[in-house]
Amino acid sequence: MAVTYSAMHSGPGRALTAVYGVFALSASARAGYQLIREFDEAPVAYSLSAFAAGIYILATVCLVIGSRTTHRIAIVSCIIELMGVLVVGALSFTHPEVFQAPSVWSGFGIGYGFIPLVLPVVGLLWLARVGRRVRTQESASQLQAS
Template sequence: MSSDNPDRSLASGPGRLIALVYTVFAVSAGARALFQVGTKFTEAPLSYTLSTIAAAVYIVAAVAIVRGRRTTAQIAVGIELAGVLAVGALSYAVPSLFPEASVWSHFGSGYAFVPLLLPIGGAIYLAQVRRRRSLYNSETACGGGAASVS
């Protein structure tokens, strides 16, 4: 990969903000989940396990964006979106499964719905990066260089 390849700059511009939010959520959800697993796991094992999984997914997404690993970031964002949609719906349909909330319960309402909005924003951003990469590849294949790629 050349130094001006768009994949190398996933963490620039909006990607920097997305990576920062993922990092903040990884730390906050992870610290809360570790405390809950360590002190009261038997009260709500599903909720606390799901929060731990969410924190791990946030870490993977943040690291992938910072390191320019677009495919890994897309997978993490996809897992997160599937998780928040499935757990969000299940927490309304069968509330007895969630005596305590997880990060993804009620579509992330305990976190101002950021767990729902973040993967949507991340997916949109990564799709734009993919389009830029396609443009970059087609321009370099035609001899146009990367001068027009910002």
């Protein structure tokens, strides 16, 4: 019996993937515009927006594929995303001169309704749940084989 990460494609998994997809598109569009048109105004903030867009794209692709390897990459992506929003969010308040313009993660994602702060937490919780389910299936499969 092949054990898969098909649980990632269930209702909540699809919703999570859809939200990541929307953020990948919106952050990419925003970062692209900012890098092309306004980079000289706030290079740090706009580079961070591009980095955030890349993380959202990577997480979305990994959630869509749903293999063991992409599951692990998605976990790392969510951790990087959470660390980024926490660090950039704090620095945007303590060092506002560095963030002359808002990025996706500025103010803990205030410009996006704090979804950038909540999304990686929800993502990590979902990925942990899916991982536990797969490990349980693997254990059952190994018991049946012996």
